[in-house]
Amino acid sequence: MKDFYLSSEELAETARKYVLEYPEHAEAALQIADHACRNEFIIPYTNDLSTWIPMGTPVNWLYNPSRDPEFTWGINRHWHMLDLGKAYLMNDNEKYVSVYMEHFRSWRAQNPVPQGITYEEAVYFQQLGPWRLLENGLRVQSWITAYKYMEGSPQLAGEFLGELKEALAEHAEYLTRYLGDTHINHAMMHMQGLFMIATFCPEHERAPYWRQLAVERLELCLVHQIGPEGIQSELTTHYHDASIEMFGTPYLLGRLSGYPFPASYGEQLARMAAFTEAMIRPDGRSTPLGDSNLISHGQNNLALLGAILQREDLISRGSVSPELLWMFGTEQFDRFRELQNSSRPDLSSIAFPQTGYYVMRDARQYVFLDAAAMGGAHGHADALAMEWVWNKQLIFADPGRYTYEEGQWRHYFKSTRAHTTVTVDSLDQTPYLSTQAWGEPEAKAAVHRWESGESYHFIDASHDGYMRLESPVLHRRWLLASTELPLLMLVDWLETDGGHAIEQRFQLLPEAKVQVLSGEGDCPHTHLDYSGTSMGVDLYWKAAGNLEGGLEIAQETGWISEIYGSKEEAPVVNARLSVHGTAGIMAVFVPAGYADPETLILNEMTLDPDNRVAALLGEYDGTAFRITISGDEVDCSYKGRGD
The missing domain is CATH 1.50.10.100 (Chondroitin AC/alginate lyase)
Structure with a gap:
C-alpha cells in the first residue's frame, strides 16, 4: 500500500x-x-x-x-x-x-x-x-x-525523518484537540491535512484515530457544505472548484493506502461535477462567481475529479493540468489526454433552480445569470448579474475578487456597481459592512420563468435588494438569447413610486474599445471592438416610463482582477436614467464578425411599462423578425421578404 x-x-x-x-x-x-x-x-x-x-x-x-x-x-x-x-x-x-x-x-x-x-x-x-x-x-x-x-x-x-514525524504528530494532536466548524471550508482543509498525516505515519499508535476522525469530519463537511444541487455552500466558483481537490485528495489517498472512504462519500463528491462543468465558458475559463479569479480553469478541476473518481466521462470533458500530472504520473497523464482529444463540449443549457444559477448556451454563445443568494462573506452584491460570451469572446465580464484586505478596493470588487447589473442611487443591493460581513437585509432573488428551446433561451428574474429604500424599488430583469438570430435582448424593469438614479452597467474586459456613437436620444448606440480579433458588438437602448429627461450612455473606468492581488483598468458602459416612477430600459446587443457578410438590422424597439411588454422588430439575412415579451409569454416570429 x-x-x-x-x-x-x-x-x-x-x-x-x-x-x-x-x-x-x-x-x-x-x-x-x-x-x-x-x-x-x-x-x-x-x-x-x-x-x-x-x-x-x-x-x-x-x-x-x-x-x-x-x-x-x-x-x-x-x-x-x-x-x-x-x-x-x-x-x-x-x-x-x-x-x-x-x-x-x-x-x-x-x-x-x-x-x-x-x-x-x-x-x-x-x-x-x-x-x-x-x-x-x-x-x-x-x-x-x-x-x-x-x-x-x-x-x-x-x-x-524522526523530527518530521514528531512535528506531524504535534500538528495532528492539535487538529484533533481543536475542531473547526464543519460548515466552513477551513474545516475540510484541517481534516485533509490530518488524513495525510495518518497516511504518512501509519505506524503511529494514534494514526487509526486520526484517520477515523478525519474521515468522519470530512463526511460532515460534505453534508454541511455541498447543497442539494452539488454546489459548495459559499456559492463561488473558486471555493467550489477548490473543494473538489480538498475533498478529493483524501478520498484518493484512502484508496491508495488501503483505507477507502465509504461509497456514499464518492457519490456525494461526484455530484459536484455538474456545477463545475456548467461554469466552463467556451473560451475555456470559468465564470468567476463571488470571490473567484477571472482566470479560473474549471476544466482542470473537472478532469481532476474524474481521475480521483475513476470516471472517464468526466476526465474526457476536462483538461489535463500540472496538478493532474503530479498526482497521477506520466502514464495516466497521457491516457487522460487521449480521452480528451476525442471529447466534445456539452452545449445544452442548464439550470440550478434551487440555488439560482442559470446557464444559456448553444453553438455560438454562453450566457450566465446569477439569481442565487450571496453565500456569505465570499459573496458579492451581484444579484441578476450576467456574463456573455459570443464565439469564444467574453463580452460582459465579472470583475474577480482582487483582495480580502479591508479597504476601498475590497468594497469595490464586492460592490453592485462592479458587476453587470443595475444599481439604484449608486447603492449596493445589500449594505456592505466589512470584508467578512454584509449588512441586513440581504438581497433575495426570485426566478419567475425559465425557458430553453430551439429558438431561444429566456429567463425572467427579480430581486428585492432595493425594497429597503424609503421609496422602494423592485428590479426585474428579462434576458433573451436567440439561437436563430445573432442578438441578445435585455430588459430591466424598475418598479417604484419615487424618484431614483438608475444605472444599467456593463463591465467589459481591458482590451475592449468603446465608441459611444450616439449617447443620447430615442435610441442610443454604442460599438465595441476587441483588440487582435475581428469581433465587434453593437449595443442599442430604449427607455420608457416615468422618466426625468432621457437615457444617457457613457463610458467609465472600472476594474478587472484576473488573479488575487492584481487589478487592471477596464471600461464600463453605463446607461444612466433618472426616474420618478416605474420605468423600463431595453438593451439589444448585436455581435458582428467583420468577415461575416450577413447583417442584422433593427427597425424598431418598443417598451410598454404599464403593461410590461417589450418588442423588437428587425431583419436578418433577408428575413423579417419580431420578438415580443410580456409578463406571461415570449413570441418569436419570422417572415421572409417575399411572403
Whole structure:
C-alpha cells in the first residue's frame, strides 16, 4: 500500500515530463525555489505579487511588512517547499533539500505548540498567527509532499525523518484537540491535512484515530457544505472548484493506502461535477462567481475529479493540468489526454433552480445569470448579474475578487456597481459592512420563468435588494438569447413610486474599445471592438416610463482582477436614467464578425411599462423578425421578404 500518490521512481519521471509539458510552470517553480534559498518570498493571496520579500536569516516566520494578515498566514503554509521539492527532482541539486530542512527546523524553533490557549481562540477562523487551524492543515501537506519529492536525498536518510514525524504528530494532536466548524471550508482543509498525516505515519499508535476522525469530519463537511444541487455552500466558483481537490485528495489517498472512504462519500463528491462543468465558458475559463479569479480553469478541476473518481466521462470533458500530472504520473497523464482529444463540449443549457444559477448556451454563445443568494462573506452584491460570451469572446465580464484586505478596493470588487447589473442611487443591493460581513437585509432573488428551446433561451428574474429604500424599488430583469438570430435582448424593469438614479452597467474586459456613437436620444448606440480579433458588438437602448429627461450612455473606468492581488483598468458602459416612477430600459446587443457578410438590422424597439411588454422588430439575412415579451409569454416570429 502507498503512503503517497506516486513512488520516488514515478516522481522522477513526472519531473522530466513536467519540464517538457509545462516549461513555464517548471521555470516558475525553479525561480521560487532559488529565491527561497535566499530566504526571499512572494506570498500568494497578498496584494504584492511582483516583489520578492526578504525574510531574514534565519527566516523570521512572523515578519509581516504589510497590514494584511494573509501575509502571515500565507508564509506559514510553506507552499514554497513544494517548489523546493520540484526543483530537486528537476535538477538533482542538494541545496534545495538543505533549505527545506533549514526552513522546517527554524519554523519549529520559532513556533512551539501553543500552550494555555482557549478552545474559542484556537478554533476562531480568523485567528492571527501561524497556528490558526487552517495553516496547520495546509502546512503539514506542504511538509509531507516536499519530503516525498526529495525522499531520495541522502540528507533525509538520517534523523530528519524522526523530527518530521514528531512535528506531524504535534500538528495532528492539535487538529484533533481543536475542531473547526464543519460548515466552513477551513474545516475540510484541517481534516485533509490530518488524513495525510495518518497516511504518512501509519505506524503511529494514534494514526487509526486520526484517520477515523478525519474521515468522519470530512463526511460532515460534505453534508454541511455541498447543497442539494452539488454546489459548495459559499456559492463561488473558486471555493467550489477548490473543494473538489480538498475533498478529493483524501478520498484518493484512502484508496491508495488501503483505507477507502465509504461509497456514499464518492457519490456525494461526484455530484459536484455538474456545477463545475456548467461554469466552463467556451473560451475555456470559468465564470468567476463571488470571490473567484477571472482566470479560473474549471476544466482542470473537472478532469481532476474524474481521475480521483475513476470516471472517464468526466476526465474526457476536462483538461489535463500540472496538478493532474503530479498526482497521477506520466502514464495516466497521457491516457487522460487521449480521452480528451476525442471529447466534445456539452452545449445544452442548464439550470440550478434551487440555488439560482442559470446557464444559456448553444453553438455560438454562453450566457450566465446569477439569481442565487450571496453565500456569505465570499459573496458579492451581484444579484441578476450576467456574463456573455459570443464565439469564444467574453463580452460582459465579472470583475474577480482582487483582495480580502479591508479597504476601498475590497468594497469595490464586492460592490453592485462592479458587476453587470443595475444599481439604484449608486447603492449596493445589500449594505456592505466589512470584508467578512454584509449588512441586513440581504438581497433575495426570485426566478419567475425559465425557458430553453430551439429558438431561444429566456429567463425572467427579480430581486428585492432595493425594497429597503424609503421609496422602494423592485428590479426585474428579462434576458433573451436567440439561437436563430445573432442578438441578445435585455430588459430591466424598475418598479417604484419615487424618484431614483438608475444605472444599467456593463463591465467589459481591458482590451475592449468603446465608441459611444450616439449617447443620447430615442435610441442610443454604442460599438465595441476587441483588440487582435475581428469581433465587434453593437449595443442599442430604449427607455420608457416615468422618466426625468432621457437615457444617457457613457463610458467609465472600472476594474478587472484576473488573479488575487492584481487589478487592471477596464471600461464600463453605463446607461444612466433618472426616474420618478416605474420605468423600463431595453438593451439589444448585436455581435458582428467583420468577415461575416450577413447583417442584422433593427427597425424598431418598443417598451410598454404599464403593461410590461417589450418588442423588437428587425431583419436578418433577408428575413423579417419580431420578438415580443410580456409578463406571461415570449413570441418569436419570422417572415421572409417575399411572403
